[in-house]
Amino acid sequence: MPATRQKPGSGPDRPARTGPGLNALTVRREGSRPLTPGQEQAYLLLCAAADRLRHHDLAAVEAMHTQACTMDARYRGVPVVVTAAYDLLQTILRNEIVDADGRCTCWLTAAGQALTIRNTLSQAMLVHALLALTSHPLVTAPTRRQIRAEYAARRDEVTPQAVTHAVASTPTLVDACVTGGVMSAAMIQDILAAAGGLGPATHR
Secondary structure, rough: OOOOOOOOOOOOOOOOOEEEEOOOOOOOOOOOOOOHHHHHHHHHHHHHHHHHHHHHOOHHHHHHHHHOOOOOOEEOEEEEEHHHHHHHHHHOOOOOOOHOOOOOOOOHHHHHHHOOOOOHHHHHHHHHHHHHHHHHOOOHHHHHHHHHHHHHHHHHHHHHHHHHHOOOOOHHHHHHHHHHHHHHHHHHHHHHHHHOOOOOOOOO
């Protein structure tokens, strides 16, 4: 992954930190799909949990995990916290694509490393995010072909609806998505930070 020089968080277009756990990669910027109030609440809690995990505050992570697992009310058949977990991973990767102005594939490298997490639903969420991002205008044609070659066969099985129907127990589904979403989000952000991401940096 390319090195960067600009200090993360510096730059006129960088959104300010506006709440617990929100940072440059997790703020839902203009163009993000709308969330219901329940989904938004779950999203903010997952952001906060990922932030605390990155700072090794495991007691806080456990408390937030317990709270997030109660957010199992369904919207269009999918628990709101499951939708939030999907949205968190896609938001992080999309924001990094935009911040890099399409000049590097740090986001793809980070997602690939996060796929090593042994959580089936975490992997499904990441694959879904990668496939969704192939339509992003800043993603190059070779990168689109690479993602589609590796993951297109799984397109139908990794949607939130498909995952929800595949897991019979709602508590199991919610617990795994909360765990997988928070772990993946924290890992991706750490990888990007180590590569000089988390800012409108000069990707070379």
